[in-house]
Amino acid sequence: MSQPVRTPTDLTSAVAGGVGESPQRPDGNLKVRGEFAYSSDLWHEDMIWGATLRSPHPHARITGVDLTEALKVPGVHAVLTHADVPGANACGVEQRDQPVLAVDVVRYQGEPVALVGADHPETARRAMERIVVDYEVLEPVVDAEAAARGECAPLHASGNVVRHVPVRRGDQSATAEVVVTGRYEVGMQDQAFLGPESGLAVPAEDGGVDLYVATQWLHVDQDQVASALGLPLEKVRLALSGVGGAFGGREDLSMQVHACMLALHTRKPVKMVYNREESFYGHVHRHPAVLHYEHGADRDGKLVYVRAKIYLDGGAYASSTAAVVANAATLGIGPYDVDNVTVDCWGVYTNNPPCGAMRGFGAVQAGFAYESQMDRLAGVLGLDPVEVRLRNAVREGSTMPTGQVIDSAAPVAELLELVRDRPLPAATGGELDLRQMPGGVSNTTHGEGVVRGVGYAVGIKNICFSEGHDDYSTARVRLEVVGGEAAALVQTAACEVGQGLVTVVQQIVRTELGVQRVSVLPMDTSIGNAGSSSASRQTYVTGGAVKSACAAVRARVLELYSRQTGTGPAEVGRLGAELRGGKLVSSHDVLADLADVLGGDAVDETAEWRHRPTEPIDPETGQGNAHVQFGFAAHRAVVDVDVELGLVKVVALDCAQDVGRALNPQAVLGQIQGGSAQGLGLAVMEEIRTKDGKVRNPSFTDYLIPTVLDVPPMGVDVLERADPHAPYGLRGVGEPPTISSTPAIVAAIRAATGLPLTRVPVRPEHITGT
Amino acid sequence: MDFLRPTTLAEALAAKAERPDLVPIAGGTDVMVELNFDHRRPPGLLDLTGIAELARWSADGDVLRVGAAVPYARIVQDLGDRLPGLAMASRTVGSPQIRNRGTVGGNLGSASPAGDTHPVLIAGDAVVEVASARGARSIPADEFYLGVKRSALEPDELITAVRLAAATGPQQFAKVGTRNAMVIAVCSFAVSLHPERLRVGAAVGSAAPTPRRASAAEEFLSAELTSAGLWESREPLPDSVQRRFGELVAEAASPIDDVRGSAAYRRHALAVLARRSLGWAWREHSGGGNERCA
Numbered sequence A: 001m002s003q004p005v006r007t008p009t010d011l012t013s014a015v016a017g018g019v020g021e022s023p024q025r026p027d028g029n030l031k032v033r034g035e036f037a038y039s040s041d042l043w044h045e046d047m048i049w050g051a052t053l054r055s056p057h058p059h060a061r062i063t064g065v066d067l068t069e070a071l072k073v074p075g076v077h078a079v080l081t082h083a084d085v086p087g088a089n090a091c092g093v094e095q096r097d098q099p100v101l102a103v104d105v106v107r108y109q110g111e112p113v114a115l116v117g118a119d120h121p122e123t124a125r126r127a128m129e130r131i132v133v134d135y136e137v138l139e140p141v142v143d144a145e146a147a148a149r150g151e152c153a154p155l156h157a158s159g160n161v162v163r164h165v166p167v168r169r170g171d172q173s174a175t176a177e178v179v180v181t182g183r184y185e186v187g188m189q190d191q192a193f194l195g196p197e198s199g200l201a202v203p204a205e206d207g208g209v210d211l212y213v214a215t216q217w218l219h220v221d222q223d224q225v226a227s228a229l230g231l232p233l234e235k236v237r238l239a240l241s242g243v244g245g246a247f248g249g250r251e252d253l254s255m256q257v258h259a260c261m262l263a264l265h266t267r268k269p270v271k272m273v274y275n276r277e278e279s280f281y282g283h284v285h286r287h288p289a290v291l292h293y294e295h296g297a298d299r300d301g302k303l304v305y306v307r308a309k310i311y312l313d314g315g316a317y318a319s320s321t322a323a324v325v326a327n328a329a330t331l332g333i334g335p336y337d338v339d340n341v342t343v344d345c346w347g348v349y350t351n352n353p354p355c356g357a358m359r360g361f362g363a364v365q366a367g368f369a370y371e372s373q374m375d376r377l378a379g380v381l382g383l384d385p386v387e388v389r390l391r392n393a394v395r396e397g398s399t400m401p402t403g404q405v406i407d408s409a410a411p412v413a414e415l416l417e418l419v420r421d422r423p424l425p426a427a428t429g430g431e432l433d434l435r436q437m438p439g440g441v442s443n444t445t446h447g448e449g450v451v452r453g454v455g456y457a458v459g460i461k462n463i464c465f466s467e468g469h470d471d472y473s474t475a476r477v478r479l480e481v482v483g484g485e486a487a488a489l490v491q492t493a494a495c496e497v498g499q500g501l502v503t504v505v506q507q508i509v510r511t512e513l514g515v516q517r518v519s520v521l522p523m524d525t526s527i528g529n530a531g532s533s534s535a536s537r538q539t540y541v542t543g544g545a546v547k548s549a550c551a552a553v554r555a556r557v558l559e560l561y562s563r564q565t566g567t568g569p570a571e572v573g574r575l576g577a578e579l580r581g582g583k584l585v586s587s588h589d590v591l592a593d594l595a596d597v598l599g600g601d602a603v604d605e606t607a608e609w610r611h612r613p614t615e616p617i618d619p620e621t622g623q624g625n626a627h628v629q630f631g632f633a634a635h636r637a638v639v640d641v642d643v644e645l646g647l648v649k650v651v652a653l654d655c656a657q658d659v660g661r662a663l664n665p666q667a668v669l670g671q672i673q674g675g676s677a678q679g680l681g682l683a684v685m686e687e688i689r690t691k692d693g694k695v696r697n698p699s700f701t702d703y704l705i706p707t708v709l710d711v712p713p714m715g716v717d718v719l720e721r722a723d724p725h726a727p728y729g730l731r732g733v734g735e736p737p738t739i740s741s742t743p744a745i746v747a748a749i750r751a752a753t754g755l756p757l758t759r760v761p762v763r764p765e766h767i768t769g770t
Numbered sequence B: 001m002d003f004l005r006p007t008t009l010a011e012a013l014a015a016k017a018e019r020p021d022l023v024p025i026a027g028g029t030d031v032m033v034e035l036n037f038d039h040r041r042p043p044g045l046l047d048l049t050g051i052a053e054l055a056r057w058s059a060d061g062d063v064l065r066v067g068a069a070v071p072y073a074r075i076v077q078d079l080g081d082r083l084p085g086l087a088m089a090s091r092t093v094g095s096p097q098i099r100n101r102g103t104v105g106g107n108l109g110s111a112s113p114a115g116d117t118h119p120v121l122i123a124g125d126a127v128v129e130v131a132s133a134r135g136a137r138s139i140p141a142d143e144f145y146l147g148v149k150r151s152a153l154e155p156d157e158l159i160t161a162v163r164l165a166a167a168t169g170p171q172q173f174a175k176v177g178t179r180n181a182m183v184i185a186v187c188s189f190a191v192s193l194h195p196e197r198l199r200v201g202a203a204v205g206s207a208a209p210t211p212r213r214a215s216a217a218e219e220f221l222s223a224e225l226t227s228a229g230l231w232e233s234r235e236p237l238p239d240s241v242q243r244r245f246g247e248l249v250a251e252a253a254s255p256i257d258d259v260r261g262s263a264a265y266r267r268h269a270l271a272v273l274a275r276r277s278l279g280w281a282w283r284e285h286s287g288g289g290n291e292r293c294a
């Protein structure tokens, strides 16, 4: 079959610059101009459209499905149910507990029940209206704490607890002079990416299928799709299409198996695109959480113990709940040095929307609670909130509650000092500019009721996959002479989701091989696994793989040189030969032109690269070296609150973060600004509101995300304290700023209002008390 | 779905008379959302953007006539001095893109209780001009809204314009939303001072099934201003008067709890908005400078 059109080839076009520079990304201008091809723009001659019939109920038994009338609609090519799933009717990124299509029970509102393939989306819609599904509506389980206590009817055979992680360190009955307790809540945040779930499945001659899709992890998709289709892996080929944002929301399957089922069934290319409302049902969200904390400290504010119970609502299916639970538990007390720790974290099944990966992944929920507690402690002791944190901050060599010793830079104190010592923004005044006011251009105050507050927070995040996961990536680098010049080609399956990975990968090759011309092959499953574009890991792990492949290529080039010149390998080694500026150079001499050494040969190397191994944690005590690296960021937020109306304007949101080494400083800044903005969203507006398991605001009309008038200027300090274990010393950068942004803003609102504010997002009613 | 694009009002009215089920579309910023969400599947659309006379505004002495299809951006640009309240409300609608497309006619056509121009039209005693093949009629703004998304418009009628007097005194519009731009009103409030008539206009939005005049508040304040001779003296308003005005505005509302806000919050916020915006309007009336700003 022919190729689809509107695939994002422009992603792979060349950029200039090596490691440490900030070349312009290849997709930047196209995206700003609206010319970038996203997965929803895919097109294939002869294609038909797929659509998904979803459950209107959060919990119901399916007592009958009648497709008769739907099949009669002219233009309908197929109507499929669970009975048509060719392989295993089970998927899931960690546990395969979710049916591809519901069988006899639906566990959340929006669960896929049937598929239609038709010549037009409108035809598909009409056919869906004619599918009759009989439901016997059941009582939904919606209380995560009750589910954790085993008080609700089990939604899965294994019960309602997906995972419980205890962490025990030191004296479990420690006491302290000063004790602060709190109960905190975190609402369900959405990734709110702008590109809805979409893709195109093209049936292949060999009985397999080619799937073009926006995803975060091609190989984990491939695995699940192949298993659901009952096909061997090599018959299910995935290629990355233009991704319109991800933030964790594309780690689970959405339309992948569905489009492939329709394509194989109809022998036609099938396109599926969710609309905005459907998208809210089509991906997992951030786990809402209830968190109970108790902090004990001495009179100087030094923590003696921390005890916490954390409940994460995983919704109907496991998704990545188990890993999120481990993060919330092991990072549950924050970047603080505490001898006595008792943390229990539960992730549970309910009939709420499924929750899984989202930027910050468990560390966000815990971060809001432990930072709120640190402020409470400071308040009780009459200490400055930064001071109480400085007195407890971890540093390199500190021991985490899991027993793991932090073995690279942990400049938590310095990050806090950096944000504290930045100049404060001027008071709002002078000529009235509504854009600077809480309420913004809606004209709610000209200064009346406005009180300023300042708040601080710091956070910790594990970088890369943890708990003994075999976390690796694969990269291929090819070096050959093209038009008289040495040129490199790099290939990986690592998903460019907007974070700028394709740019960084080219920078690495350019630096390692000393060539100017580097091109990137499209990302697909024709090469080995790269792991997910998540956990702030891709520059670390795929960057490491590319660097390693470059090293293998360089070794081969040196071999060629050695053979051509008769210089023994030992001698070449002694010369310290390197590739630079298209030449083979020693520390003081040009040895050869790279193009001459290569001649007509191509050097082509593929490397699989792993970071140092991690360990599982002990299921009873949570002890173990579970994490490979920790990332830290601190924020200072300055807010103006209209205390009478409960409206908030974040005036400044400054951040300091250690990134080990900024491979692309501009991209680092983008991650910090974006992460901070996403944290702001959780602090003051972003929440999927549910009632009895049903989503009340599945649209951007009522699920609000920050606009340019909500996001303030950000002063950013980037520290580069190399981690000796990581490629180039880098430290994953994407998630840490999301963690500390939220509690810093809420702390600032508390400072302005004097209110306890134990729930995010903070709504106007929480401030006005009405 | 049919798509009709008449170039004169007469043609459009004829089409609507023949097929009352045609859905008019001006800026499309409500219609297209409804179509996309599948809330509505009209048999045909009647595009009004080809009708030049609907996209014009004109002045007849002190009365301004704003064509139904004049976009918000033009109101902000052209009429900020004469219709400050309408311009302020227009400025808070959506984003620049929405203000380039969206129209007052569309706001009226949707008759959403949250529409931003409604309180201003009521407070300014605007008249909605509607027409059909049967003839034209004028509907006072506060008789136009009948229920949630229901209006006095007949199926064969089109909105042709709104008519309202150029401002003779300060006007203010304020709305509460949970973000600082591009937000639907949780509640909104408009106030107009009409010194020449010794009258105050006040109306609330997004706090009842329809936008609503705050009659008791209007009467209370008009009476206070007149009896104390404040219209002429332009002395500062007693705090107690501002507060009472706020309370009466809040009492005019019958809000509900929904995903955007609680009823109690809406009532509370309306009292605050009313008190504050009256304060700004009065400061302007007292010569304390223009309280309309960037």
Ligand SMILES: Cc1cc2nc3c(=O)[nH]c(=O)nc-3n(C[C@H](O)[C@H](O)[C@H](O)COP(=O)(O)OP(=O)(O)OC[C@H]3O[C@@H](n4cnc5c(N)ncnc54)[C@H](O)[C@@H]3O)c2cc1C
Pocket (backbone or CB within 6 Å): B023, B024, B025, B026, B027, B028, B029, B030, B031, B032, B033, B048, B068, B069, B092, B093, B094, B095, B098, B101, B102, B103, B104, B105, B106, B107, B108, B109, B110, B114, B115, B116, B117, B157, B158, B159, B160, B182, B183, B184, B185
């Ligand atoms: C992103 C976004 C943000 C928004 N923000 C706001 C906001 O802040 N405040 C706000 O008030 N609204 C907002 N809206 C809603 C919308 O922009 C306004 O209601 C706008 O005034 C609609 O005008 P329009 O010309 O686009 O109407 P259309 O969508 O063209 O029409 C709206 C309705 O009016 C009818 N209609 C239009 N013209 C006529 C006519 N001449 N005669 C009879 N019926 C007619 C149509 O049939 C339809 O029922 C927003 C919409 C979007 C998409």
